[in-house]
Amino acid sequence: MSSPLGALFGRKFATRWLIGLSAVSILAGSQISLAQSLLNVSYDPTRELYREINTAFTAQWTQKTGQALTIKQSHGGSGAQARAIIDGIDADVATLALAGDIDAIAERTTLLPKTWKTRLPENSAPYTSTIVFLVRKGNPKGIKDWGDLARPGVSVITPNPKTSGGARWNYLAAWAWAQNAYKDDKQVRAFIAALLGNVPVLDTGARGSTTTFAQRGLGDVLISWENEAFLVFDEFGKDNFEIVAPSLSILAEPSVALLDGNVDRKGTRAAAQAYLEFLYTPKAQAIIAKNHYRPRYPEHANPADIAILPKLSFVTVDRDFGGWTKAHKDHFADGGSFDQLYKPSR
């Protein structure tokens, strides 16, 4: 066999494979075993936020300790990410969309105590956010408030509340508005059912929904994280979209937690703890505001970043829905209100 293929596959092929294999494994091995490394398992829209936070924190950490540090990120729907942590992804910190998902981790594993929420300031939520509407420029469907989303002929994009934290906030915000407006459980349910009937695509994560709406041009209105809506401005230009602030929204508290079981095994507790505490520092709070989240301490942020956020009135999960455990059971667990009301006819 004198052809090139013959040479590749002649008698020496085994040796060549072995040499190639060991070369590749050395490459991959060297890349996996870096000095100290943290893994932050987070929800969908925080990609841009943590990219900036991580750069700031690693620089500060190296300056302070002389230790090299890399922070790895994993993003996905909040529920999906909690599942990955429960199934054993080697995360040092969980930064998820809602306390309920971290509660689920505490319930199903021994990675962190059930009292995790009290270990950091502000309910372990270094920033808040809320839910707004993103519509196409000129608001052709005239969408002003939640009531408009249930109108026939309006196409609504929102992710699946079973897997997406953002979608759960969306759902509860809509529910709270309807309760306020109708004061009658039957009408609330009819409204939610009509709204869900207007949803043509149910992505598994908030990011998927934003892509569907902004990039794929589907739907008249996106029920969105506030920060995600502003990100669409940054990514796709302000000429194509408008933000509509509903009359009532929900105060979303995305929570962060140290996963004790993992950091103690990996020996990364000090760095991981410092990382979470860093989120409350003036520097991080400014980065948080810059990425269009609502910082806990707005005095540290650039006032311009705060000024563009719409003024809204809020309900909260703890006050209006009896906390996440109850809200989850009432609405999102199997057989909850979402399962009862989501019966697409098409």
Add this chain to the structure above:
Amino acid sequence: MSDALSTEFIGRQKAWLRPAHLTRFALIALGLAFLSFFLFLPLAAVFAEAARRGFPAYLAALSEPDATSAIKLTLFVAAIAVPINIVTGVAAAWAVARFRFFGRNLLVSLIDLPFSVSPVIAGLIYVLLFGAQGYFGPYLRSHGIQIIFAVPGIVLATIFVTFPFVARELIPHMESLGSAEEEAALTLGASPWKMFWTVSVPNVKWSLLYGVLLCNARAMGEFGAVAVVSGKIRGMTTTMPLHVEILYNEYNGPAAFAVASLLAALSLVTLGLKTLLEWRYADSLAARRKH
């Protein structure tokens, strides 16, 4: 040629009106239209979208650290999965094609099974086994072994989905060759290993290479199974197809398509090599022509 024959029979009509020619033209056109629609257009879309922001942006998307680590991981996974599948595939083909034993047909079906199992199930089973809540997960974890959401899980899932490729190509070829040459080598006093390396392997090397090509293409391109077990840690457990998905979800369409175009180019190379094999070694591959 039957065209000549049919021409004679319908010779009375004008050439271009001949039904045979019309049908022929129509069928080719229809086939081409179908292929353009379903094959060439998606392929073109990959390269066109990748080129959208120009060549420098394209290069930047491929040389960014997360992209290079995804490329390395993909190569690494294939470099483990493919040799393992060569060994097991050759062993399976030897057992199945050279011997008659009870349960042989069942064995063939079981080897084929991963072909018809959804990739998602391929990922799910390893989560059920090795996840922290799985059957072996807690034990492995207490001994510091991480399989799911780490490279070993990705390798396992990849081996699963590519398990049948080598054996499937080898079995029909080895069956059609028969074992006369191997028996002759033994009669002439060759040792079993000598017979294996000098007779059996050279006889089937083209179909072996063919199987390896397909196995490698699938190993590098697997998405569903790997997505379930990867955990999608950027720069650590993202293979190229997963990196494509991540970029796509970060509104970074051009970068996603840049990485996708690399994978598409890889698949074109695979097709090229495969076609080359089929043209040059058509005879020794003749037994193979089915999937």
Add this chain to the structure above:
Amino acid sequence: MSASATRPWKVPSVLPGFGLALGLTLVSLSIIVLIPLAALAIKAASAGWADIIAIATSARTLAALRLSFGAAFVAGLVNGVFGLLLAWVLVRYDFPGRRLLDAAIDLPFALPTAVAGIALTAIWAPNGWLGAIAAQYGVKVAYTPLGIAIALVFVGLPFVVRSVQPVLEEASREVEEASLLLGASHFRTTLSVILPGVLPALVTGATLAFARAIGEYGSVIFIAGNVPMVSEIAPLLIVIKLEQFDYAGAAVVGMLMLLASFGLLVIINGLQAWTRRRLGNV
């Protein structure tokens, strides 16, 4: 490795290495395929019969299975028709670019499914290359079952062509010519002489495409829309159940799909045996 002559379950052979080869095969098959699949079965069984039946017959599971099987069936049909046509064109006609076309048929085998998925979405999304045109006529492709079927046609395309091609190549031309000489029309010859010959291969190919399409995930997930009861495929339902910590539920749906695939596999192997018998020897 073994003195195999004494084994009652095996035909004696002079060839060496049976024990080693079979041992290696069984060990790897067990580690990679059988034990993990057994874990799936055990997990599914742990749900208990009442729950298994409840999950299996829930409207959402049934809708997902109906969609997966339905869209895969449609794709199998489309691939059956066009696969036969393409095989015919490639075997019977000579035209410029034929070999290139022949080579290109295997593209879906080689192209990663995620790449196919984003490419198809770029084409068929409402603002995509063709999706925009379709939208003008009020046809939605991406994020509907139609988009799913298109993705499944893509992944299943090579199966029928590659199954039918060798049969057409080997089918004797003499029978066909005899039929023509005896006065039968082209159409009739095609229908009554050639088609029955390729039928087993055609059915095998279409079944293979169908089986592959049922479990397909990567290319579908981008274009599917993922609306429960409408455009949520069964593999996605497994992923979603997993993401809701419902391991048993995921395992039950997985088991249902697995049983269906295994049933199909048995059918395919039977079909291939039928093909071999009809053709004498391939």
